[in-house]
Amino acid sequence: MSALDTAARRSPLTRAQLAARVAADIDPGSYVNLGIGLPTLVADHLATASGIMLHTENGMLGMGPSPEPGAVDPDLVNAGKAPVTELPGASYFHQADSFAMMRGGHIDVCVLGAFQVSVSGDLANWSTGAPDAVPAVGGAMDLATGARRTVVMMSLLTKDGAPKLVERCTLPLTGVGCVSRVYTDLAVFDVGPDGAHVVETFGTTHRELEALLDLTLGPAPGRTR
Amino acid sequence: MSALDTAARRSPLTRAQLAARVAADIDPGSYVNLGIGLPTLVADHLATASGIMLHTENGMLGMGPSPEPGAVDPDLVNAGKAPVTELPGASYFHQADSFAMMRGGHIDVCVLGAFQVSVSGDLANWSTGAPDAVPAVGGAMDLATGARRTVVMMSLLTKDGAPKLVERCTLPLTGVGCVSRVYTDLAVFDVGPDGAHVVETFGTTHRELEALLDLTLGPAPGRTR
């Protein structure tokens, strides 16, 4: 939050601002998994002195940024199969150990993209439900349910303007009740058994969000509406 | 078998002869676990050029013999907690991996001691059934059921002269139908779904064994009685 100037709060966040907002909530020393796609941008906003260690589910802790051109190692890739680097203190492990690390609740924070998130924290991010699509899931389900805290980072609306924070997901689920916070360009929400609560807005209001999403949204903890 | 002279066949085997008899059946290049107690003697009869690798379930492959006095390493012990050594080609692993190796059927031969073995291959070797005894099992049950081939090495009779190869075990079981061969001072038996068969005798006869054990014993495969 401190990384954002107040101007940012008066308009929707850019992708970089959204990544900075997510990063601001991650405690120093945390172990973090960043899902492929948009969440990878969060890495650029983690302070190098923070001691945050990145996990990549294909078998590594201590993942560093993309290599310099010419320094690509085909044996060193991230979950998106893009080349990465190794930071001091890194370790490698096989797939069963890597997913044990996820599933066993050892990762502090997992940041995922989403097609839809429900107000109760259900996540849909692996299938568009298109009947002719080749299905693929990868580590999405393990990531969603395994981390101590799973948060979503997404645009609040689809390209067609449909809400992605919904009463009930209509797309195939990735996990049930697994998401606790949703970071979007227009607002940050807490979701869970008590429904969705607005934590912070960017260039919009609580009332406008309710109209946009056709949802009843609770106030942020400690605030009245 | 080749390690035994013909004289040995005319009298009961000594412990060393019995160990040599067991060792003679172990193929070169095998991975072998020797249970604590009597089976440890088998190690002395494995040819050094055989390429046989010993597994100890506390987390090692490539276990070597006892160290020279003064070369004891408290971090390097066998399943009986006695000091051992490391041979070239050794590897270390944690307990879950070590028992995965056993349970997953990767050990070629496991040689165990026993209180009782039944003609169908049930094994009793962890509890005397004494009501006041502190119970302890260790790796006995995993070893009994995990190896590709589990064989027993024991005296045929207890100190009191009671048979240890029995129709049905009366002591608490370690595993059901897990033993395939029983090496004793008086004879070698195959056991299993078809009952007990005599493979070889030492200073006794098939008929004498049947009388001694009060069992009907089949002939060795390929022989008539």
Place this chain on the structure above:
Amino acid sequence: MSATVFASSALDALGDVADGATVMIGGFGPAGQPAELVVALLEQGASGLVVVSNNAGNGEDPLARLIQHGRVAKMVCSFPRQVDSWHFDAAYRSGAVELELVPQGSLAERIRAAGAGIGAFFTPTGFGTPLAEGKEHRRIEGVDQVLEYAIHADVALVRADRADGVGNLVYRKTARNFGPIMAAAARRSVAQVRDVVPVGALDPEAVVTPGIYVDAVVELTEVTSTEVTSTAGTSTVGAVAAGTEGLV
């Protein structure tokens, strides 16, 4: 398993693979894929294969060609759809290949279970999703969990970095991925390595796959591997990437 054999060619190392065999193929995309062993499998000729592998081939890599040539009856994998998985896509859409889609962590754990002699296990992953439909489930310590069964294989093909003279293996970086668990899960495991070193040259504390899990090794100094894109992000694939296209 008995002592590791050192073969002079990938085809010799591969040995006989029966039609209809279940074959595990290591690798996470190109990283750790035993390309030459899969080429040998192409040459060897077995068909009707059940292939267990995280992905279903990239571009014209050997696994993709195995699918293209109709040799695979079924894929068991977590992420068959990639930007360049056209051979699998075509075979899947035509009905030529069956797909069992498994969440990646459950795939890994099911492979581990086979190697570890565990028949089945309860995992929270996938509960309440289409991938758990029809599967037994129960609540354990307050968490809903799905019963998943071990996946055994007839043959595992893996790529490691080095082997010693008794078949102990070490890997390189994230190319380790599925190698260790697949080597343990198959009745016969074959490893292609960059280098065979003498017995005693690997640190016993750092052996990743003990030789007991390795039946055959072939040294292939010139390991070809599909090029990895050199810019992070361009190879980002799949559902989540697609899902974020609409952002801002």
Place this chain on the structure above:
Amino acid sequence: MSATVFASSALDALGDVADGATVMIGGFGPAGQPAELVVALLEQGASGLVVVSNNAGNGEDPLARLIQHGRVAKMVCSFPRQVDSWHFDAAYRSGAVELELVPQGSLAERIRAAGAGIGAFFTPTGFGTPLAEGKEHRRIEGVDQVLEYAIHADVALVRADRADGVGNLVYRKTARNFGPIMAAAARRSVAQVRDVVPVGALDPEAVVTPGIYVDAVVELTEVTSTEVTSTAGTSTVGAVAAGTEGLV
């Protein structure tokens, strides 16, 4: 878990342990036993503990004294009976300590399951024996298997050889035993090590316990450990040894 803390004493590293806590203690007999951390637990004072450890103390070692002093309500272990386990023997016979006896491989796998987020698993070990009585079982692929549940802990105490500055651990030889799986299975894991080395000094390929599993580390250069008997065989213990006494 968040970043590893480096403590200046075993007691500081141990931190708070509540009465009634479940405490995992590494080691296979003396090898790998975190003796100083158990001494700290003695000093710290928590009672009514459930201790998960392969053995139940040897002679006057710290675990034996913990039992002697009535601090342990229940032991979960595979081999409590040893030639020198007199304190456990007395406590067990007097009814002061409860015992849950678990086959060693099932103990290890149940501990691993806790760390891996697996609720329960089916294993062939113990089927048809008294230790499977009352447990759910079923036949999977022709093999009768028993359902065993994960064992979680509040605190794990382990001994490793070296830690680096982010808490990555490596062990020495067979002292590795239960350390890696216990460190992963507990909410809070504490490691005593012989040496703390700088970040980057451990080979990333050879790290056994990644720092994510380690909450606190204490460097204890003078690790005391119970003497191992120097002649093979004299410390041979337990049922099988007893069972073979009658031979020849």
